[in-house]
Amino acid sequence: xxxxxxxxxxxxxxxxxxxxxxxxxxxxxxxxxxxxxxxxxxxxxxxxxxxxxxxxxxxxxxxxxxxxxxxxxxxxxxxxxxxxxxxxxxxxxxxxxxxxxxxxxxxxxxxxxxxxxxxxxxxxxxxxxxxxxxxxxxxxxxxxxxxxxxxxxxxxxxxxxxxxxxxxxxxxxxxxxxxxxxxxxxxxxxxxxxxxxxxxxxxxxxxxxxxxxxxxxxxxxxxxxxxxxxxxxxxxxxxxxxxxxxxxxxxxxxxxxxxxxxxxxxxxxxxxxx
Amino acid sequence: xxxxxxxxxxxxxxxxxxxxxxxxxxxxxxxxxxxxxxxxxxxxxxxxxxxxxxxxxxxxxxxxxxxxxxxxxxxxxxxxxxxxxxxxxxxxxxxxxxxxxxxxxxxxxxxxxxxxxxxxxxxxxxxxxxxxxxxxxxxxxxxxxxxxxxxxxxxxxxxxxxxxxxxxxxxxxxxxxxxxxxxxxxxxxxxxxxxxxxxxxxxxxxxxxxxxxxxxxxxxxxxxxxxxxxxxxxxxxxxxxxxxxxxxxxxxxxxxxxxx
Numbered sequence: 001x002x003x004x005x006x007x008x009x010x011x012x013x014x015x016x017x018x019x020x021x022x023x024x025x026x027x028x029x030x031x032x033x034x035x036x037x038x039x040x041x042x043x044x045x046x047x048x049x050x051x052x053x054x055x056x057x058x059x060x061x062x063x064x065x066x067x068x069x070x071x072x073x074x075x076x077x078x079x080x081x082x083x084x085x086x087x088x089x090x091x092x093x094x095x096x097x098x099x100x101x102x103x104x105x106x107x108x109x110x111x112x113x114x115x116x117x118x119x120x121x122x123x124x125x126x127x128x129x130x131x132x133x134x135x136x137x138x139x140x141x142x143x144x145x146x147x148x149x150x151x152x153x154x155x156x157x158x159x160x161x162x163x164x165x166x167x168x169x170x171x172x173x174x175x176x177x178x179x180x181x182x183x184x185x186x187x188x189x190x191x192x193x194x195x196x197x198x199x200x201x202x203x204x205x206x207x208x209x210x211x212x213x214x215x216x217x218x219x220x221x222x223x224x225x226x227x228x229x230x231x232x233x234x235x236x237x238x239x240x241x242x243x244x245x246x247x248x249x250x251x252x253x254x255x256x257x258x259x260x261x262x263x264x265x266x267x268x269x270x271x272x273x274x
Numbered sequence: 275x276x277x278x279x280x281x282x283x284x285x286x287x288x289x290x291x292x293x294x295x296x297x298x299x300x301x302x303x304x305x306x307x308x309x310x311x312x313x314x315x316x317x318x319x320x321x322x323x324x325x326x327x328x329x330x331x332x333x334x335x336x337x338x339x340x341x342x343x344x345x346x347x348x349x350x351x352x353x354x355x356x357x358x359x360x361x362x363x364x365x366x367x368x369x370x371x372x373x374x375x376x377x378x379x380x381x382x383x384x385x386x387x388x389x390x391x392x393x394x395x396x397x398x399x400x401x402x403x404x405x406x407x408x409x410x411x412x413x414x415x416x417x418x419x420x421x422x423x424x425x426x427x428x429x430x431x432x433x434x435x436x437x438x439x440x441x442x443x444x445x446x447x448x449x450x451x452x453x454x455x456x457x458x459x460x461x462x463x464x465x466x467x468x469x470x471x472x473x474x475x476x477x478x479x480x481x482x483x484x485x486x487x488x489x490x491x492x493x494x495x496x497x498x499x500x501x502x503x504x505x506x507x508x509x510x511x512x513x514x515x516x517x518x519x520x521x522x523x524x525x526x527x528x529x530x531x532x533x534x
Contacts (some may be wrong), residue, residue, distance in 0.1 A: 147390075225398055228400050
């Protein structure tokens, strides 16, 4: 028996509704918009939000790249890429430069994005204040009043405890000088790439049923103190495979003696340099 | 020419019912700059309900609360947009809860608790925040070495001092206090009252103080309002009301104080 799916799996009505929500999200940069998230053929937390956004914006001419922690060949990336290849027939790629649509989990590619590209983030928790204020009604009020002292309180506490702002990933940012926004769990190291990016950045949280967006060329400013400026950490070790110093690395244990190697987390970037 | 002080807050005919229970019945009062007004009465007389209505977190069924800083009562608590009311609550007004745990963030250090209002007002320099936190810890007589300790490690009296520092750091001109010393033992109470008295006169704040303890009222308040079943039944200068009560209920209240 052959099962035929609609183009990109979702029905046209759902895709249209998601596109309408995305338009709203683009119109209010960084503001979370609720949407009717659908059941997807994979569990929550595996990228259901990102997949729905990709399904809503993908067209037959698109060239799709899917990365997970920067890598094109982990289970999650391979499965999502195959899913879209089989439900749309679009061409897929591992090249950041060639792709028109990139779905990502936890990284922004090292290769600078260019105008016309769309970056789709998988977001586990869209609300940056969630760990500080559990009431959704209250976080909505705080966003409405642009009252982000709670997040500053967290930064204050971190400097007090650790001597620096010790947020390694999901670093809180202010988008378009207005909304406090979660950049999804990308490393703090990647946050500057969001600022004034020529690419359109779309964020989908399937379980939390929220979408948000950062339009091209939008200001994205990490929260910090004037005397403790934003200062993301990255190893100074060069990549063991390609020798890159500036790229973001994974630290990998390579034998039972506990020896380690740093290699680029962005596999496409690393392969092009070798 | 006579000088007539202008109130900074005035309530007119506040009425509030919870179902069939009438919690406030046409209550009117004024607060003048720099004065301490005590609201006394037995449990259930409507003291805290009145305080919360004046503060704007309870909406009265009838009546209004007007306020203003510049000699004009040009703003109304009940019609103020939510955003402005919140701003007011976080800067120009302050509220000290009976239980400090209602106000403090127990998972954040003492210093962080103290400077939250400054960060809400836009202070983005960590060094400045630390200085202010240390300054206010000393002001409320907590050892500055405790700045990075969690409030959970503080005694009840210290937590209350911390709440006061956290509230006063924005220099409010009007402070609402709900039984600030009730949960504390007598010697700690005495120290805290002494501190409050000094801070209130030093900061030139007006204070609306809710208490069931007439001794606290006598020590801190210039004027006193006695409540019974949702009404203010007697009001006047504290010493006068307590030494020569006119209303039978006030007489009962004053005579029920246990001799020390």
